[in-house]
Amino acid sequence: ETGVTQTPRHLVMGMTNKKSLKCEQHLGHNAMYWYKQSAKKPLELMFVYNFKEQTENNSVPSRFSPECPNSSHLFLHLHTLQPEDSALYLCASSPLGGGSNYGYTFGSGTRLTVV
Amino acid sequence: DQQVKQNSPSLSVQEGRISILNCDYTNSMFDYFLWYKKYPAEGPTFLISISSIKDKNEDGRFTVFLNKSAKHLSLHIVPSQPGDSAVYFCAASAGAGSYQLTFGKGTKLSVIP
Numbered sequence: 001e002t003g004v005t006q007t008p009r010h011l012v013m014g015m016t017n018k019k020s021l022k023c024e025q026h027l028g029h030n031a032m033y034w035y036k037q038s039a040k041k042p043l044e045l046m047f048v049y050n051f052k053e054q055t056e057n058n059s060v061p062s063r064f065s066p067e068c069p070n071s072s073h074l075f076l077h078l079h080t081l082q083p084e085d086s087a088l089y090l091c092a093s094s095p096l097g098g099g100s101n102y103g104y105t106f107g108s109g110t111r112l113t114v115v
Numbered sequence: 116d117q118q119v120k121q122n123s124p125s126l127s128v129q130e131g132r133i134s135i136l137n138c139d140y141t142n143s144m145f146d147y148f149l150w151y152k153k154y155p156a157e158g159p160t161f162l163i164s165i166s167s168i169k170d171k172n173e174d175g176r177f178t179v180f181l182n183k184s185a186k187h188l189s190l191h192i193v194p195s196q197p198g199d200s201a202v203y204f205c206a207a208s209a210g211a212g213s214y215q216l217t218f219g220k221g222t223k224l225s226v227i228p
Contacts, residue, residue: 004158035218040124042117043159043204043218056215090158104151104216106158 006107021076023091032074037088081114121219134192138205145207153202
């Protein structure tokens with residue numbers, strides 16, 4: 001149990017589908033993140049929420065839509081995705097919005113396949 | 116442009132020997148560096164970190180060395196154990212007000228019994 005729970009663990013969706021990824025943390029952390037891990041690429045930061053406010057959007061296409069209703073939950077809404085969006089999507093949280101210890105806690109990820 | 120580079124995609128080491136994983140960075144503003152370990156089907160887990168004001172940090176079998184002039188850091192694992200087999204990610208952040216981490220591509224370590 002990592003403290004950060006992601007559901008579902010695996011998702012196969014068609015290009016016309018709409019689905020959502022869910023992330024939940026009960027660590028009392030203030031910041032939550034969505035990362036994308038594609039094959040042979042570094043972890044790419046997609047979105048950052050600090051105290052429920054979105055503070056980063058790293059030029060992510062609008063077909064990815066994040067939502068953070070409270071500091072414990074984070075969603076990633078997906079619609080009209082492309083096959084190249086197939087990847088491992090990782091959620092993370094951290095206790096601080098800044099400072100010297102960034103001890104991210106990651107979830108196990110959602111393996112997304114777009115067909 | 117990759118700001119954090121792990122140029123070795125994989126590394127194999129005999130059990131009991133030293134594993135050395137390397138990481139280079141290009142952004143002079145980075146002042147905090149971390150190593151994460153990832154097993155298959157799991158998210159990365161924090162391993163060890165180092166501030167730019169230090170050149171070494173040790174935690175049990177794991178030691179991270181930082182050479183600021185060379186913009187290079189390394190993770191030493193001594194002695195290596197089969198359970199250390201995983202993908203290791205180097206990450207860096209810039210400035211006390213920044214909590215965004217920039218990751219490398221990772222190095223897959225295989226420790227052979």
